Amino acid sequence: MQKKYQIFISSTFLDLKSERQAAQKAILNLGHIPAGMEMFPASNTEQLTYIYKIIDDCDYYVLIIGGRYGSLSETGLSYTEMEFDYAKKRGIPILVFLHPDVAKIEFGKVDTEADQRQKLHDFRSKASSGRIVKDWEDAKGLEAAIITSLTSAFTEEPQTGWRRDTEEPDEKSLRKISNLQSLSDAHRRAAESAQNKLRGFEDLDRAEIDIKFLGNDIPHVLQFSGRRILKQILPLLRNGLTKIDLDKSLAELIEHTTNDMMGIECPIEVSRSTLEDVFMFLEAFDIATGDTYEPWKLKEEKKDLMKAVFIPNSSLNPSSNYISDDEIPF
Incomplete structure (x- = not known):
């Protein structure tokens, strides 16, 4: 046998x-x-x-x-x-x-x-x-x-x-x-x-999100931790995050990342599926609420996230949607 x-x-x-x-x-x-x-x-x-x-x-x-x-x-x-x-x-x-x-x-x-x-x-x-x-x-x-x-x-x-x-x-x-x-x-x-x-804040680093985009009409994928994505979009979640806001914010994150890593600057087009993935991430971690017609907003009981992964607004660059690692200490 x-x-x-x-x-x-x-x-x-x-x-x-x-x-x-x-x-x-x-x-x-x-x-x-x-x-x-x-x-x-x-x-x-x-x-x-x-x-x-x-x-x-x-x-x-x-x-x-x-x-x-x-x-x-x-x-x-x-x-x-x-x-x-x-x-x-x-x-x-x-x-x-x-x-x-x-x-x-x-x-x-x-x-x-x-x-x-x-x-x-x-x-x-x-x-x-x-x-x-x-x-x-x-x-x-x-x-x-x-x-x-x-x-x-x-x-x-x-x-x-x-x-x-x-x-x-x-x-x-x-x-x-x-x-x-x-x-x-x-x-x-x-x-x-x-x-x-994974629903705890301490595990945001282990949640990985694939950010798909076109650069010079060539498809690419970058992977960021949930914590890094949250760093980028948290300022917008306070007042309401729309798909347009998310698109712009992720595009700036990608532009800075690709430029820092490869010295490449090119127009960025974030895929629609990526935007949906980020909204699903916010929902899965119970961080924010929203839908197709209403902007996504940080849940009231999650305000302690501001202390956990963000610093006062005054220290940020008001002319850019990009939030650098140096501006947010971890």
Whole structure:
């Protein structure tokens, strides 16, 4: 009877969604079981502990590295690197897939801060040390590389796996069965916990919003934290934020960001879907109320946000809708 292997997929989350789907497809096509936190990425210690339990029950560990290092834990390491360290400590066979040239990765899916880029460089070196690494440049190529690598691993490093059998299951198999039976409930509880925490102001940094726009008629995507977006639009929320106001404010944020990062100045056209995404963010965090016909306004009970993420109006530049990081201390 053929074994079924459980294979953990580790990577940063939002920037590698299509690549994670390709990895899942590759594993399923081989007839095995993909595992990973698709319901929510690792973002705090409680969830990381749960992820460790999932890794414990996996036979192989697949690491995909693109252009981002990932969210940092209190230790200063990314959650992805902590997953890697744990899998290595547990002696689980690790297969690493690296994008060969970060400079060629789509703009908006790479780290822009020097310290994050250095951490990514160090992690790439660490993950590559002492093992064969496969390159990938797109989701299709990644899928093929994973199929080839896993097929070899199954032969060269066979693991316990899962097997339908009439024999009495051993202790490890019983534990796997028990974990599978409780997986749905555990996912639901963890997702509910994550959602509740994301509603707190302290988690605004982990809420990421893709800002889609045209620059010189070329589509681009930039990703900002919920806190950074809120910094930009909070002055307007006091008196009422319309789509026109939001469009102008985001355009100025994009112009300053692209100019600072790349030295490029060009007309900006923010996509309509992005405007809707920002309004959905305000609603999801219960920050403001509004609709298609009424301007969005900060909720009265959320006035403490002014203290948490904003400073007095007198310190702002009255001639610009752009709010710089220097003007708002964090």
